[in-house]
Amino acid sequence: MSKDPSASYKSRDRGPIEFESKLHEEEGRIMTIAERDVITIPPSLPIKEASEKMVRNGVRRLPVTSPGTEKLHGMLVTRDIVDFLGGGEKNQIIEKKHNHNFLSAINDPSKIIMDRDAPYADNKSSISDVAKILIEKNVGGTPIVDKERKVVGIVSERDFARYIPSPAQTRVEAHMTQNVVTAEPDLFLIDIMKRMINEGFRRLPVVDNNKLVGVITSVDVLEYFGTSEMFEHMSSGDAKDAMAIEIRELMTKNPITVDPKADLGETARRMEKHGYGGLPVVENGKLVGLITERDIVELLT
Template identity: 30%
Template sequence: MVTVDIGSIMTDEVVVMDETQQVAYARNLMLRHGISRVVVVDADGKPVGIVTETDITRKLRVNGPDWKRRPIDKISIRRVMTENPITVNIGDTPRDAADLMLRKDVGSLLVMDGEELAGIVTKKDLLRFFKDRCAGRWKVRDLMTEDVKTVTPNHTLSHVISVMEENNISRVVVTDNGTVEGIITSENLSFATFEDPERGIPVERIYFISRTSEDKKRVRTIAMLTAGDIMTENVITVEPSVDASEAASIMLENSISGLPVVEDGELVGIITKTDIISGIQ
């Protein structure tokens, strides 16, 4: 069997931004390139951090210092990025990368060739490797997570975010009497735009806004927004008996990171990119 190294599966075109730039610039890069993370570099082009959709969602919640209430074009990327990103050597194997991601609980690794940044390897890259190289090894039931975190369509966005933060997860399934109605991910939260029903004005990241009573004339609270307002409907599901490589293929084809697992119409689990890469041996 031919040995595969990280250099052959990594993404070598890395989207970077300078550490002196603002959160709004990172957001625009993500939207423009259809990516979920940007590498932050210093004046010499050396990696000093990485910022993801999840960083933006979790670190810009209004609770805490006043800087969190500023417009995102006024917040330094250094406020929200993860410093000292974890790296892997270009000659390491996909299993090395998968093990490191799982151990460090990260979604990507910078790939170094000596002292130089050569690329980035993400869970998506490893998912593609799994699809091509691991067919027939695992069923969905072997790798899925059975303890699925769920909310109902009527739960508030504050509750949704709390569930995601408390359980360190990037998605929750929206159910109604056990039936899958939708799914909410970090991407839904990071780039959602809602219309303020009183003013008819699109307000980005309205879920970050939570003001005291004396401010309520100036800014509308998010209390009226629910999981049903933001969830992705018509969710793609998979059965537990399906080959895990097929689940990986479905995720890649539809640019999604997780599939609710349904058996006889009932939610029995969820399989994510993280679950699948745990099967790389």
């Protein structure tokens, strides 16, 4: 079974892919694919400002570093924001600590919703070892630290997707998730956020009358909050009105799709070009799967 719960199973016929020798050559060199210009935040930065920083810089995760030492203190990722806004237990901060006063809660420091136990990798790690961390810990990226635990880089599934050769000599259908769970366009945002947290989804194809009409992702939720668009839907300091918006208002409409026979490497380049972490797989007008950056990372483990 795939580690991405968006589907019930994957094909076991993975097909040929020839870059094991390249992996061997790069062993111990994770910094060759890591982003060195890392955007970090202090633990005290308000949640709202951290979200705005994510959106402004187009990132899904921010290492939280201690002022002065610059040592890794934790990680704040898109999932934490979704959890806080209403998807999971972190929403209790709004409901109980702030008595539903959303405008007060978003000024709490990021450290209260960050993951203090987020995984990280040593800058001497091999590329394949870091890929294993992402898969085993079920995370989309991880900071790279030196021997003093100072952040010197960060890698994401996208960095690994760039690493796959093009063409890769293997088709999308051999690696995609199948029997994809979908959503309806009239579902409320709060329901989708709860599903993302409780079931581990990052993205859901949106289907109307058996036709693919969009894709809703955790990044869409982040942008709704981080751009302050949601405040236009609030009638008071309570965010419930803003969370009652239908996902058709936020989803990416008429999404880019890929054919199951397409080459995986060429598909990875296409995902990178358009900045998508996953693409619906469509054959003869029918949704037959979902291919994601995580599926590509699995090739390295």
